[in-house]
Amino acid sequence: MSRRKELHRKIKEEKQMSFTTKTMLIGFFGGLIWSLIGYFSYYFNFTQVGPSFVLLPWALGEWKTGHIGQVVGVGVIAICSIGVAFLYKWMLQKVNSIWPGVGFGVLIWVIVFYILNPFIPQLKPVQSYTVNTLVTTLCLFILYGLFIGYSIAYEYSEQNEARH
Known part of the structure; x- marks a missing residue:
């Protein structure tokens, strides 16, 4: 068996x-990484909103x-983020750029702080948060969206290269 065929066989076996x-x-x-960084930011008072905001409407x-x-x-x-990743995969997996991920992160921020805000009574209106909280x-x-978006786009392009 030629060396090339043997290498090809080993790759297929993996x-x-x-x-x-x-x-x-x-x-x-x-979700795990960026919410841990969010908890770090909350703990050191960079933001007034910690990861527990997802529990506010339900937990007593x-x-x-x-x-x-x-x-x-x-x-x-981290668990909910799996669904977010599939949503990104469904919508934007073919776009191999950082900008869709950045926009996706901004969109999620707008959804959480503007659209879902009325359904989470413990969250204050966006205008009442400090500039540090809003920027952080x-x-x-944005970094979360970038991580999800670019990782999925990269894997999509890798899968397509492997097929060809």
Whole structure:
């Protein structure tokens, strides 16, 4: 057997993760990483909104605003982020640029702070937050969107190159 054929056979034998599995992992770790950075930002008072904001409409008790609530919020965001990654995959996977991810992050920020705000009574109106909170959360959402978007676009292009 020629060396080239042997190499080709070895490559085929290696099990590749499916694009769906990679999308799930990108979503989970994107949510985990950026919500942990969000918790860090909240802990050091860069922002008035921590990851536990996702618990505010549902969870009862004061524990949701403490350390345990923030950690549970990080987990909930990581799990919900899987759905966000699939949404990005469905909408923009073919665009291999940073800008769709940046725009996606801004869109998610607008949805959370403007559209969902009335449904989360504990969230204050956007105008009442400090400039630090607005800038920090917007930057976190932009970086989150960039992470999700560029990672998915990269994997999409890698999968297409492997097929050809």
